[in-house]
Amino acid sequence: MGRLKPNSFAYYRPNSVASALQCLATQPDAKILAGGQSLVPAMNFRLSRPACLIDINGIEALAHVEVCADKVVLGALVHHQQIHEHPSIRQHFPVLAEAAGEIGHLAIRNRGTLGGSLVHADPASELPAAMVALRAVMEVAGVDGTRRIPAAEFFVGWMTTALDTGEMLVSVHVPLSSSSVYGFAEFARRPGDFAYVGAFVERAANESGAVTWFGVSDKPEYRPMSALPRDAAARQAEWQQLAAKLEVLDEPRMRRKLAVVLAERAYQKVEEAKIG
Amino acid sequence: MAGKALKRMVKLDVNGTCYERELEPRDLLVHVLRDELGLTGTHIGCDTSQCGACTVLVDGEAVKSCTMLAVQAEGCSVTTVEGLGKMGALHPIQEGFWEEHGLQCGFCTPGVMMAAVGLLAQYREPTEEQIREGLEGVMCRCTGYQNIVRAVANAAERIKATESAEIQAAVAHVGERS
Numbered sequence: 001m002g003r004l005k006p007n008s009f010a011y012y013r014p015n016s017v018a019s020a021l022q023c024l025a026t027q028p029d030a031k032i033l034a035g036g037q038s039l040v041p042a043m044n045f046r047l048s049r050p051a052c053l054i055d056i057n058g059i060e061a062l063a064h065v066e067v068c069a070d071k072v073v074l075g076a077l078v079h080h081q082q083i084h085e086h087p088s089i090r091q092h093f094p095v096l097a098e099a100a101g102e103i104g105h106l107a108i109r110n111r112g113t114l115g116g117s118l119v120h121a122d123p124a125s126e127l128p129a130a131m132v133a134l135r136a137v138m139e140v141a142g143v144d145g146t147r148r149i150p151a152a153e154f155f156v157g158w159m160t161t162a163l164d165t166g167e168m169l170v171s172v173h174v175p176l177s178s179s180s181v182y183g184f185a186e187f188a189r190r191p192g193d194f195a196y197v198g199a200f201v202e203r204a205a206n207e208s209g210a211v212t213w214f215g216v217s218d219k220p221e222y223r224p225m226s227a228l229p230r231d232a233a234a235r236q237a238e239w240q241q242l243a244a245k246l247e248v249l250d251e252p253r254m255r256r257k258l259a260v261v262l263a264e265r266a267y268q269k270v271e272e273a274k275i276g
Numbered sequence: 277m278a279g280k281a282l283k284r285m286v287k288l289d290v291n292g293t294c295y296e297r298e299l300e301p302r303d304l305l306v307h308v309l310r311d312e313l314g315l316t317g318t319h320i321g322c323d324t325s326q327c328g329a330c331t332v333l334v335d336g337e338a339v340k341s342c343t344m345l346a347v348q349a350e351g352c353s354v355t356t357v358e359g360l361g362k363m364g365a366l367h368p369i370q371e372g373f374w375e376e377h378g379l380q381c382g383f384c385t386p387g388v389m390m391a392a393v394g395l396l397a398q399y400r401e402p403t404e405e406q407i408r409e410g411l412e413g414v415m416c417r418c419t420g421y422q423n424i425v426r427a428v429a430n431a432a433e434r435i436k437a438t439e440s441a442e443i444q445a446a447v448a449h450v451g452e453r454s
Contacts (some may be wrong), residue, residue, distance in 0.1 A: 006302040008300065009302060010282060010301070011284075011345075013347075033345075033348075036345070036348075037325060037343055040325075040343040040344070041323075041343055045324065057348065104325075105328070105413025105414075106398075106409075106410050106412070106413055107331055107338040107391060107413045108325060108340070108413065110338060110339055110394070111339050111340075191412045192413060
């Protein structure tokens, strides 16, 4: 039968974080399988050939969205479509719900997970940049306990995170902010494709702001701005100055140009959100 | 590592029938559906979640069965195009495709129909924009999407009409009893 696609691998389906970590510690060359929307195609191409898969889909505790007084905690197994549709996320982080809706297609969003997207750390993906923009904190578990890593320190390079061997991402803590307003824009050649470039723009209450770009370099690029100009020409100059300093991996002219255009589009969404 | 040693018995619920097969963890759901269960209505286009020809429903949600391991479907309810309707009692989406001429060569059609059923479960009364967005994940190489979009809209109307007829019948039934 012509059906062999991925290499052979051992398969475990733990039902707790503790047993998943145990598996991760004892199995050589193991990878965690969540939604499988990047990993399984990579395995089908045999670009990825893990000796062992640890399927965490049975770990109930990772599948929840919890609204606390000062933050929203998203479990690593929350699906993109859930993020897109969840009433609390739409209420508190409309920009996150909007960005999640731009990931792949409906069938991909139904299976793809937040944790999977973040640890995969594709520089063109929406969620890592969204988490940097929203100043989220990653909760990471290892056999020796858990630690928290700010999103800005979590993404260290091309598909590389601060996770150590034997660690797994369990949840993401997104702080609630009553003073900041965010906007999001991206450009992709076809709907559902990875974006060429995307931007999140934040306007804080004290007229300061920030822009977070993705798709321009090897990781999300967060740039704080002490003053986010209201004047269009001054703002344009500011975007251009910031974009000029980006270390763009390829097609620098196009990506810098897109970075400027998309930052401005995201800014316009901020203005719309403030009116609405 | 010998592949054979990794085989395990897997129970699958597909179209309401329970199957038990000895499978390797690396067996993709789409391959098991076609080669082990003989349900060849689900097609293989790209194997990399681009084309959507292999779309099936898992617990009512559209997923691409080339990016799901068959072992992961254990404990889930899988629906393929064979489970949609029967000759003489077609599913509204099949009626819609028939009525609006929503197919040409038919290769993408099972995947498109399953994606559409998943879409209609999530959006009861989809706008044309929602239909087009919902079908982003399926590719048709024959003709374009105009008739496919019409077919899905037609199916949504059919489902709505059936539901309101059922509600009216239920109301009438309650009326008779009181």
